[in-house]
Amino acid sequence: MFKECKDIAMRTIIISMLLALLAAPAWAGNPAPYSGTQVIDTGQPFGAYVKKLTAAIKANKMGIVGNACATCGAKSIGVTIPGNRVIMIFNPHFAVRMLKASVPAGVEAPLRLYLSERPDGTARLSYRLPSHVFAPYGSADLDAMAGELDGIFARIVKAAAE
Numbered sequence: 678m679f680k681e682c683k684d685i686a687m688r689t690i691i692i693s694m695l696l697a698l699l700a701a702p703a704w705a706g707n708p709a710p711y712s713g714t715q716v717i718d719t720g721q722p723f724g725a726y727v728k729k730l731t732a733a734i735k736a737n738k739m740g741i742v743g744n745a746c747a748t749c750g751a752k753s754i755g756v757t758i759p760g761n762r763v764i765m766i767f768n769p770h771f772a773v774r775m776l777k778a779s780v781p782a783g784v785e786a787p788l789r790l791y792l793s794e795r796p797d798g799t800a801r802l803s804y805r806l807p808s809h810v811f812a813p814y815g816s817a818d819l820d821a822m823a824g825e826l827d828g829i830f831a832r833i834v835k836a837a838a839e
Contacts, residue, residue: 713809717802717834718795723760726800726837727792730764733836734790737829739766742787748794760794771822775811778818785810788826790833802837804830 719726734741747761765787775782788810791803807826811819 711805711809713806715802715804715806715834719800719802719838721800722798723792723794723800726802727760727762730790730792730802730833730837733833734764734766736836737833739768739829739833741765742767759796760792760800762792764790764792766790771826774822775819778816778822779814782811782814782816782819788830802834806830
């Protein structure tokens with residue numbers, strides 16, 4: 678009889694633990710694992726926001742160096758995923774300054790703007806502030822340049838929101 682009670686108690690504990698795990702929220706990880714990461718829920722439809730952001734980048738005299746479209750890649754293999762795109766931006770004037778200040782910092786260019794489509798169809802913009810991207814290199818000239826880029830990114834984000 679003691680063994681039966683022990684088995685029932687053990688089953689009750691196991692079932693309770695499983696129910697607690699099922700009731701717990703999913704752990705998705707830190708959405709902003711690096712310092713200076715900005716995450717903005719735009720409230721705008723994904724496709725429309727991509728166009729506005731692209732126009733804002735150009736209006737602020739930054740060049741679009743590349744575009745990585747995970748949605749497009751998935752579509753090419755017959756898979757549909759929500760909107761997902763990385764827009765890589767920089768400007769040759771900043772590239773020259775960056776390399777003069779620190780050749781190893783060249784790995785950070787171009788800077789990236791990451792767009793993801795939320796379940797409601799709106800766009801989320803994520804990016805790291807240039808001042809945080811370049812800070813580890815310990816160069817006053819690079820820090821000054823990155824501060825200017827922070828301002829440009831702020832203007833791009835503001836223009837795309839309008």
